[in-house]
Amino acid sequence: MFDNFLGKFSHDIGIDLGTANTLVYVRGKGIVIEESSVVAINKKTKQILAIGDDAKKMVGKTPSHIVAIRPLVDGVVSDFEVTEQMLRYFIDKVHRKSFAFLPRPRIVIGIPYGVTEVERRAVEEAAINAGARQVFLIEEPMAAAIGARLPIQDAAGSMVVDIGGGTTEVAVISLGGIVASTSLRIAGDEMNEDIIQYARDNFNLLLGERTAEEIKIKIGSAYPAGKEQKMKMRGRDLVTGLPKEIIVNEEQMRTALSKSVGKIIEAIKETIEETPPELLSDIMKRGIILTGGGALLRGLDTLISRSTSNAVHVADDPMTCVVRGAGAVLEDIESLKEILLPTQYEKIPK
Numbered sequence: 001m002f003d004n005f006l007g008k009f010s011h012d013i014g015i016d017l018g019t020a021n022t023l024v025y026v027r028g029k030g031i032v033i034e035e036s037s038v039v040a041i042n043k044k045t046k047q048i049l050a051i052g053d054d055a056k057k058m059v060g061k062t063p064s065h066i067v068a069i070r071p072l073v074d075g076v077v078s079d080f081e082v083t084e085q086m087l088r089y090f091i092d093k094v095h096r097k098s099f100a101f102l103p104r105p106r107i108v109i110g111i112p113y114g115v116t117e118v119e120r121r122a123v124e125e126a127a128i129n130a131g132a133r134q135v136f137l138i139e140e141p142m143a144a145a146i147g148a149r150l151p152i153q154d155a156a157g158s159m160v161v162d163i164g165g166g167t168t169e170v171a172v173i174s175l176g177g178i179v180a181s182t183s184l185r186i187a188g189d190e191m192n193e194d195i196i197q198y199a200r201d202n203f204n205l206l207l208g209e210r211t212a213e214e215i216k217i218k219i220g221s222a223y224p225a226g227k228e229q230k231m232k233m234r235g236r237d238l239v240t241g242l243p244k245e246i247i248v249n250e251e252q253m254r255t256a257l258s259k260s261v262g263k264i265i266e267a268i269k270e271t272i273e274e275t276p277p278e279l280l281s282d283i284m285k286r287g288i289i290l291t292g293g294g295a296l297l298r299g300l301d302t303l304i305s306r307s308t309s310n311a312v313h314v315a316d317d318p319m320t321c322v323v324r325g326a327g328a329v330l331e332d333i334e335s336l337k338e339i340l341l342p343t344q345y346e347k348i349p350k
C-alpha cells in the first residue's frame with residue numbers, strides 16, 4: 001500500500017545494464033539515458049574521471065595511470081564497485097533533474113538469461129547500494145520480447161535473438177516463460193575482435209578496438225546486399241611499427257565476421273532443435289525477431305533466414321528493446337509480475 005503510494009511520486013525506472021550500453025527508462029517519460037557502459041578511473045587516486053559516453057571517448061587513448069573500464073563483461077558484473085558507481089551516476093542523473101526529496105525509485109533491471117544466483121545478486125545489490133528502494137529483475141530475452149511487442153503471454157511460440165555487445169541470447173517464449181534457449185558469449189565485441197584479427201593476419205596491421213567497431217558499423221555485413229562499399233582501415237604496421245592505412249571492402253569484412261556470425265547461427269539452429277514442434281509452427285508463421293545492436297549488422301537477417309529456412313525480422317529500434325521491455329513492466333507491474341525473477345531483498349508483491 002505504502003509502496004504504491006510512494007510509487008506515485010518516485011521516478012520508477014527500468015534499466016538495461018548492458019555490456020556495451022546502459023539505457024534508462026523513466027516511468028511516464030520514456031527513455032532518458034542511452035550511454036556507453038564505460039567508466040574512466042585514475043588508478044593512482046581511485047577517482048572516477050568520467051562515466052558513460054565521455055568515458056568511452058577515452059578508450060585506448062588514456063595515459064598509463066588512467067584506465068577506461070567496462071564494468072560488465074559478457075553481460076555480467078565483473079567489477080562490482082565500478083558497476084555500482086556507474087548505476088548510481090545514472091540513477092542520480094535521472095533523479096537530480098527533478099525534486100531532490102523524491103522517494104528512492106523502484107527499479108526493473110534486465111539481466112542475461114541463465115546467469116548464476118551470485119551474478120544475479122551482484123546486480124541486485126549494486127542497484128540497492130546505488131539508491132534503489134526495490135529491485136525487480138527480468139531476463140533480458142523476455143524484456144527484449146516485450147520491447148519488440150511480441151505476445152509473450154499467449155499460448156504461442158515467439159523466438160527472439162538478442163545480439164548485444166557481450167552476449168547473444170536466443171530464446172523461445174510461450175505463456176510468459178522461456179521454453180528453450182541458448183546463450184553464448186559471442187556478440188558485437190567478438191565481431192570487433194574478428195576484424196582486429198583479420199587485419200593482423202592478412203595485413204600485419206594492428207587495429208584499435210574503436211576503429212574495428214567503426215569499420216564494422218560502416219561496412220560490416222553478413223550477406224551481400226546492394227552496392228558494396230569500401231573503407232580505409234588505419235592502424236600500426238606490425239613490421240615497421242609505423243602508421244599504415246589499408247582499404248578494405250565488404251566482402252573482406254564478411255570473411256572476417258563469418259567466425260562470430262557462424263557461431264550465432266549455430267546457436268539459433270540448436271535452439272530450434274530443442275523447440276517443441278507446436279511452437280515451431282508459430283515461429284514459422286511469425287518469423288524470428290532480432291533485437292540488440294548486433295541485429296543492425298547488414299544482411300544478418302537475410303543470412304539467418306536462409307540458414308534456418310524461417311522468416312526473420314529485425315525489431316523496430318533493436319537497441320532499445322530490452323529497456324523498453326523493462327519500462328513496459330514498470331508501467332504494469334501487477335499483471336507482469338509472474339515473469340519477473342525472485343529477488344532477495346524484497347519479495348515480488350503478491
Ligand SMILES: Nc1ncnc2c1ncn2[C@@H]1O[C@H](COP(=O)(O)OP(=O)(O)OP(=O)(O)O)[C@@H](O)[C@H]1O
Pocket residue numbers: 016017018019020021022074075163164165166167168187188189213216217220291292293294295296297298318319
Ligand atoms: N550498425 C551496426 N552494425 C553492427 N553492429 C552494431 C551496429 N550498431 C551497434 N552495433 C553493435 O551492437 C553492440 C551493442 O549492442 P547493445 O547495446 O544491444 O549491447 P548491450 O546490451 O550493451 O550488450 P549485452 O546485451 O551483451 O550486455 C556493440 O557491439 C555495437 O558495436
Ligand SMILES: [Mg+2]
Pocket residue numbers: 016018019140162164165292322
Ligand atoms: Mg543487451
